[in-house]
Amino acid sequence: MPGPQHRVKDIGEFELIDRLTKTLPEAARADPGVAIGIGDDAAVWTPNAGMSIVVTTDALVEDVHFRLDWTDWTSLGHKTMAVNLSDIAAMGARPRVATIVLGLTGKELVTDIEALYVGAGRLAAAHGVVIAGGDVVRVPHDLTLGVTVLGEVAPGRVLTRSGAQPGDLIVVSGTLGASAAGMALLERGSDRSASGSLLAGAHLRPNPRIALGQILFAQSVTATMDLSDGLLGDLPKILEASGVSADLDVSALPILPALRALFPADFEQLALRGGEDYELLMTVPADRFEGLRERASQIAATLTPIGKIAPADGGNRLDLVKDGMPYRSETGAFDHFG
Ligand SMILES: [Mg+2]
Known part of the structure; x- marks a missing residue:
């Protein structure tokens, strides 16, 4: 078991993914609609019958969107998930499934990346969102975090930017x-x-x-x-x-x-x-x-x-x-x- 001082490069990608998966609350790991989640080549999700699927994706890059000396890791995970859920909210949709891409230098402490997942996982669970997969890649310099969220909304009940009328x-x-x-x-x-x-x-x-x-x-x-x-x-x-x-x-x-x-x-x-x-x-x-x-x-x-x-x-x-x-x-x- 890696200790508190272990860095991402000291453990393999698969052990990291295993550890991150275990940090997720139960509600962010399983959903009746998600037949296959983390661990296979791709996730499989069945939306509720007749619903339209809403997709959004957003990336946060170190020193562009956040500074590690200002944020704690749990808050960073929260915010990375929140900015994506906010776009789903703006469409009037209900978020259901998320995937996370971690671009890591390898120098990060494993416990810090686990804290990041705790923050993302807690917010996801609070809104009934399952984290169904993702990817871990090595980046040369700046930490990069990408989230994709899928949501659902009844067709014809989508909120857009284009409906404002004079007098509103x-x-x-x-x-x-x-x-x-x-x-x-x-x-x-x-x-x-x-x-x-x-x-x-x-x-x-x-x-x-x-x-x-x-x-x-x-x-x-x-x-x-x-x-x-x-x-x-x-x-x-x-x-x-x-x-x-x-x-x-x-x-x-x-x-x-x-x-x-x-x-x-x-x-x-x-x-x-x-x-x-x-x-x-x-x-x-x-x-x-x-x-x-x-x-x-x-x-x-x-x-x-x-x-x-x-x-x-x-x-x-x-x-x-x-x-x-x-x-x-x-x-x-x-x-x-x-
Ligand atoms: Mg927006």
């Missing part, structure tokens, strides 16, 4: 900017206060809005996406896909008190342009919003209207106002130290 309210779940603020604090390496931990946690362990995604179609939501590139980075994607414009009210943005307190000069920019919140952005007919909010509150999801969809007017205009006055903002990702 623009609505966002949870709060905005916490993840980018948390990253800025981690970069600084200083803040150990409760507020600092809250924001860092939002960056390291985002919660995919799976349950919320699954109620949206029934509540007449017209367009949905998840927020990975910041509100001002992502909302234009809905406007272009739907052929509409939008007016956004900056004073209505949901922002944590902790974020306002720790970033008094920047909180609005963090909320507008900070990435990786993994909240759901959606549009809904104005007369359906209260029903939607009521239904969301039953699953402990908070929703905030932040603007309104307008006709295209020859382009996909996005105007910001604050307290009734035009508000100017740069677009693109917000870099706190840029």
Whole structure:
């Protein structure tokens, strides 16, 4: 048995896969629909009858998407799984099966990679997702983590970016900017206060809005996406896909008190342009919003209207106002130290 100091290169690929498989919670290892999981040439999964299959894939690369001196390994595993589950949530689908590719240098401690699997496996199990396979490959420098998730949704109940209509309210779940603020604090390496931990946690362990995604179609939501590139980075994607414009009210943005307190000069920019919140952005007919909010509150999801969809007017205009006055903002990702 490898001890705590053993590195990946000290044990074989097959022993590593064996050990990783054993770290997975039972609920992430077996499912009646998965006839063949880890251990054969490929996995075999039977979706529920009549369902469409939804597929998404996303990779995280060391020093591009994460820094090992900012994150613990369990959180890294959580986040790698979360960013993929978030895309499934944004389609209104239920995630079912995942595969994981680990690109490792070999210098990693075996116990660290096991912790990574604990984080990924726990989140998968919490959402009824089976980890049905994957691959381990050697990379020369930077750790690379890839996840593919398969989900299912009834045909005709898929949520896309293209259905927003003039007059619809623009609505966002949870709060905005916490993840980018948390990253800025981690970069600084200083803040150990409760507020600092809250924001860092939002960056390291985002919660995919799976349950919320699954109620949206029934509540007449017209367009949905998840927020990975910041509100001002992502909302234009809905406007272009739907052929509409939008007016956004900056004073209505949901922002944590902790974020306002720790970033008094920047909180609005963090909320507008900070990435990786993994909240759901959606549009809904104005007369359906209260029903939607009521239904969301039953699953402990908070929703905030932040603007309104307008006709295209020859382009996909996005105007910001604050307290009734035009508000100017740069677009693109917000870099706190840029
Ligand atoms: Mg997405």
